[in-house]
Amino acid sequence: MGKHGIGKCNSNGELLLVVCSEFEMIVTNTMFKQKDECKTIWMHPRSRHWHMIDFIITRCRDKMDIHSTRAMRGAICWTDYQMLRSTVLFRIRQKHNRQGTTKPI
Template sequence: MDNTSLRTTVTIRKKTSKERTIILGDFNERVGNDNLAWKGALGRHGLGNCNDNGRLLLEFCAEMQVTITKTQFQQKNHYKTFWMHPRSRHWHLIDYISVHQHDLGNVLHTRVMPSADYYTDN
């Protein structure tokens, strides 16, 4: 576990029941769509296959009872994906917002804004 993951884990464990924790990240992991194996951490609307780093993120989410919000909502793929692999030309879901599973009811929607003006290093 790297220092960032360790600090995030400590922060989540120290929060009180009234505090809300939102985790935003350019994680560059692919978490796939196996919501049965990752019940609670991954919703029914994931995309593609999981890679090794995605598995680590899902393990972290499962341990911390955190869910990846973008996988919880049914929407067209172009509202879920952010980055296209230059060789395969496949779109990937790699940037995530996560909240504690108990706080998911406070999230109305999570999606990519394709026309937003932003800087990215992807």
């Protein structure tokens, strides 16, 4: 999925993309160019292939606030999944009223 996705997209992945496009949302996992080991979060026990099965989704208009989304390989979670982390840089904007003065949010 996406420009920097890995592997093939199944029918559920295609459905997710349709829903995201309908509601003007994006999958942040595949926005950034990074190593495959930073994108995949689960390893199949028999085939030992890594898969991307969890996603962080946000509105398209908030795309500039997402700094990175990656799997945390070093986190000790006592599970076969890796934790997925997204770094968000919030930009607080001031509201303008009709008189031209600004109010802090």
